[in-house]
Amino acid sequence: MSFRNIFNRTLPWVQSPLIANAPMSGAALSELAIAVSRAGGLGQIGFLDDMHELSNELQVARDKLQDLMATLPDPQVLPIGVGVIVFGSPMEAWMRLFKTHKPAVVWLSFAATNQLQQWTEGIRQASPKTQVWVQLGSVKAALDVAQACHPDALVLQGSDAGGHGHQDGASIVSLVPEVTDTLLQHGISDIPLIAAGGIVDGRGTTAALSLGASGVVMGTRFLSAPETRIPRIYRDAIFKASDGGQATARSRVFDEMWGPNFWPKTYDGRCLRNKVYDRYVSGEDINQIRKWLSSAMNEPGAESLDVHDMGSLWAGTGVGMVNTMQMAGDIVRTVRDDVRKGIGSLVGEY
Ligand SMILES: Cc1cc2nc3c(=O)[nH]c(=O)nc-3n(C[C@H](O)[C@H](O)[C@H](O)COP(=O)(O)O)c2cc1C
Incomplete structure (x- = not known):
């Protein structure tokens, strides 16, 4: 089965089908990005609001990927992506960073269309070889951004996704084809669509x-990969979770449990379900929940909490199929091989 690699020109080290790790804030650092890109995927570093730390991570990636970069048509371009949570981020500082490090992809998420347009134009000036990808979660947002920014790819985030996303979302099962149809109706057929949300293996891919x-x-x-920087108890909770629609929940309470929620109203997030969520949906006031949480954390003899209750453990509905540790490069290769075999058997070539 031969695959057409539509990223041949723009991301020449990437093998088909394109598999990327999400730029998970604080968890996806250079170690993960390097491993994924080395395996022929798109490795990405997640948002960090400490620009100094992010710059160091990018430099580590540049140092460690010298051999891969030497094989690329433009050896200055860093063969990884960088995620930006756009709202509240200082654009000029980011543009300086992109000018210096020239990442292959900048992934923008969580902002209004006009902000995304400013950022897209800024990135194209600061680092013309950098691809701009925008993650969003509705048909309207996809059309607006396609028309206003004409990004190099649209990442369509379905409601199964772990982490933050559109509060009123649909799964990729309807989102991807409806966006395809809508863009076509408006004469747009040259922006690749990338799917995110609930995909954990070759079948989902x-x-x-x-x-x-x-x-x-x-x-x-990729939370199962040792290269992803999360505490062991978080990874163990991921491995233990099953039945993703029950074990995870979407809510704004995961950003409200410790104090005010600075996320715009259109976004909530999917986490491993916890006692805070259960209290919230049963109608308990958020201030009451915070008081309970604080006393449960601090007072000896108070109700015991487990790891789910003490933080927001972001995870998607695919969590029930993520049960064992696997190196990031092996994840990329396994999923890619399974897709090739699976599609081959579907069309009768294997
Ligand atoms: C732990 C975690 C952190 C995330 N952080 C970010 C982030 O910083 N920026 C972003 O655009 N998306 C973030 N996401 C969402 C991902 O980009 C992506 O949409 C999601 O992981 C896809 O769904 P899946 O988890 O089911 O694979 C995060 C997701 C997870 C699980």
């Missing part, structure tokens, strides 16, 4: 490709 995606992004699956 094959499904996403058949819906019209040109590649996939996985966050939750």
Whole structure:
């Protein structure tokens, strides 16, 4: 089965189908990004609000990927992506960073269309070889951003996704084909669509490709990789969780449990379900919940909490299929091989 690699020109080290790790804030650092890009995927570093730390991570990636970079048409371009949570981020400082490090992809998320337009134009000036990808979660947002920014790819984030996303979302099963149709109706057929949300293996990836995606992004699956920087208790909770629709929940309470929520109203997030969420949906006032949480954390003899209750453990509905530790490069290779075998068997070539 031969695959057409539509990223041949723009991301020449990437093998088909494109598999990227999500730029998970604080968890996806250079170690993960390097491993994923080395395996022929798109490795990405997640948002960090400490620009100095981020610059160091990018420099580590540059130092360690010298051999791969030497094989690319433009050896100055860093073969990884960098995620930006746009709202509240100081644009000028980021543009300086992109000018210096020239990442292959800048992934923008969580902002209004006019902000995304400013950022897209800024990035194209600061680092013309950098691809601009925008993650969003609705048909309207996809059309608005396609028309206003004409990004190099649109990442369509379905409601199964772990982490923050559109509060009123749909799964990729309807989101990807409806966006495809809508863009076509408006004469736009040259922006690749990448699917994210609930994809953890070759089956999910094959499904996403058949819906019209040109590649996939996985966050939750990469939480199993030792290169992803999360505490061991978080990874263990991921491995233990099963039945993703029950074990995880979408809510704004995960950003409200410790204090005011600075996220715009359109966004909530999917986490491992916890006692805070259960109290919230049963109608308890958020201030009451915070008081309970604080006393449970600090007072000896108070109700015992487990790891789910003490923080927001972001995870998607695919969590039930993420059960064992696997090196990031092996995840990329396994998923890619499974897709090739699976699609081959579907069309009768294997
Ligand atoms: C732990 C975690 C952190 C995340 N952080 C970010 C982030 O900083 N920026 C972003 O655009 N998306 C973030 N996401 C969402 C991902 O980009 C992506 O949409 C999601 O992981 C896809 O769904 P999946 O987790 O089911 O694979 C995060 C997801 C997870 C699980």
